């Protein structure tokens with residue numbers, strides 16, 4: 001989408017019958033939803049009739065995001081990247097989160113290879129109700145030997161359902177692997193100024209997405225355009241991860257994204273690939289720390305796919321968390337409804353705990369209570385969607401508010417004791433709260449991860 | 462859906478190769494595949510295209526704020542620190558050069574506080590002596606030092622404003638970098654504490670933290686104007702509140718050059734995206750010419766240590782001595798890319814990582830060409 005569309009622009013091409021078959025009350029409402037990307041064109045049955053074919057195609061074109069969505073892999077194991085249509089997340093949202101590939105290579109010992117592959121397979125991390133994973137395995141041809149590369153690809157493929165990235169600048173090496181795993185729709189890395197035709201043919205033959213690589217923006221555009229002249233539209237762009245000069249990497253990423261979204265440049269309207277794995281430093285620890293900072297920079301500025309080397313959990317944790325943050329829908333409210341919640345099946349002598357209505361705080365506390373298996377009541381205070389520390393500092397969480405909430409939810413009728421556990425960071429209001437409400441305030445842990453221990457040691461009704 | 466075969470015929474005319482081994486596809490897919498073949502039939506070619514960068518020429522500019530005063534300007538600081546002055550987004554070196562790099566203010570507290578292990582180990586010896594603590598920060602390379610007068614909180618030690626002002630004097634004696642003076646966050650007490658601190662630090666051009674909508678910000682602002690300090694305008698993740706408070710402060714006669722704003726830093730994993738987007742929106746508004754938001758931005762990056770992933774000693778999360786500093790460094794980096802200028806931080810390891818990355822982001826674009834084979838064949 002080069003220019004910002006309004007619902008009217010879309011409405012013009014809809015059937016205008018207001019038949020409601022799409023589930024919306026009017027065609028106009030459907031048009032608004034299309035812009036928010038909450039519905040698809042295919043959700044309007046009228047539009048799918050042959051009479052509307054032309055309009056359908058027109059709309060499809062109009063609504064196509066500036067950055068094409070590219071899928072890697074087949075079946076259940078597909079990874080989607082790109083599909084982005086805004087420069088800044090607050091303008092709408094970022095859609096497909098940055099996919100993370102872990103690198104392996106064809107000179108690894110069988111054991112080491114399997115270990116890395118299984119690490120990716122088993123990598124699961126639960127955070128605030130979401131399962132965070134690693135997404136692909138990138139196989140590098142270190143040996144340069146086609147046979148060896150093909151064998152490695154076949155071994156990896158047998159061991160994992162994750163989509164693959166096949167990495168070599170030699171078309172013969174790539175072809176050898178594609179013969180074995182080409183049916184799984186791996187991402188081919190990479191077509192260059194010198195190899196675009198041969199690699200492009202492979203991409204067409206095996207119907208795989210392909211990376212266009214060039215260190216220079218004009219050359220990158222030319223390679224992508226050459227691939228497109230072959231009829232290839234599943235392209236990923238690598239503008240060169242010169243990790244020693246992040247200024248240049250950031251510049252190229254930003255300019256490619258601006259070209260795709262603001263200039264509707266079809267040659268550059270593709271997802272971006274970054275390679276933090278290219279970090280070079282002698283010392284292993286320093287290298288890993290650097291790799292994380294480089295990956296974070298790229299993720300903050302438009303990378304759709306990253307190839308990583310590190311498999312240290314302390315290094316991956318900040319990255320998958322950053323990704324979860326950036327790809328959160330900014331339209332999602334910050335706050336949950338205040339009120340009283342039951343966790344498990346609380347009784348009259350179950351503990352009562354207090355938290356704020358900042359969604360993140362709330363979900364973290366609930367998940368901690370659930371995993372600790374504590375049956376209790378959770379009193380959620382309306383703090384304008386601010387967390388504990390912030391609302392204590394800003395005055396959105398104070399004794400009188402808690403007192404009112406206790407009254408409003410008739411807490412006194414729910415339990416027979418008169419004790420409430422408050423967050424550690426709200427210790428400052430405990431005295432006031434006891435005076436105003438008559439309930440005893442037990443100052444809980446600073447972090448809800450300590451609740452289990454706290455309740456076990458300190459709670460008695 | 463029906464498929465028009467005459468069209469198919471037309472499409473195929475002139476196609477030189479046709480591979481249709483796998484015809485198990487939907488009509489849409491078939492159409493796509495066909496159109497791909499058709500364009501394939503057009504001659505595949507490589508043309509040398511030239512990329513034209515889309516550059517922005519923003520009409521607005523962030524105000525430049527000078528922190529600290531040397532002898533020449535009536536203070537006793539050895540150097541001043543400048544922030545702001547941006548003409549484009551952070552590190553968009555391809556379209557304009559922003560004048561200053563981000564700066565780091567290390568946190569110092571006026572009483573012993575609980576610190577996460579990976580931070581505490583750097584400051585173990587000085588936790589009860591703010592002046593010594595400040596000196597140590599300067600050794601670690603602090604551009605500025607923030608002294609947080611938290612003991613003034615009536616629910617903590619209820620230290621008097623006069624007593625707290627002494628601590629400020631001690632720190633000013635101990636170090637020669639510009640300083641930031643923070644209250645306890647108690648809205649009743651802070652104006653008095655900050656007023657007194659501003660008075661004893663007269664002429665030093667400190668940053669006074671903070672003026673907010675929930676306290677008597679006028680009193681804080683007037684003290685700053687009277688004694689020559691910069692005000693930190695603090696709001697909580699709400700761009701409209703930030704604009705309102707800035708307007709009020711400007712309305713009192715303050716200049717943009719005397720203000721820094723802190724729209725609140727939520728830690729990585731705990732709402733960082735809100736801070737990220739608010740800072741990005743603030744900076745874009747400033748560059749587009751919104752005079753009420755054209756002040757440099759400060760981030761309380763130390764909040765990153767509130768995240769359990771930063772401090773907790775959990776084996777399944779790996780070594781916290783690395784994880785913790787990374788948590789703080791990634792929080793800083795992300796907000797830096799969103800537009801923050803000044804970072805209040807704690808871990809020297811995190812600061813080091815952050816500064817390294819900033820260094821790389823600030824380099825001139827022309828560099829030695831990239832060895833493309835390198836990363837693939839690396840063992």
Ligand code: SF4
Nearest residue numbers: 018019020022027044
């Ligand atoms: S199904 Fe189509 S025609 Fe019917 S109301 Fe929805 S958008 Fe309009």
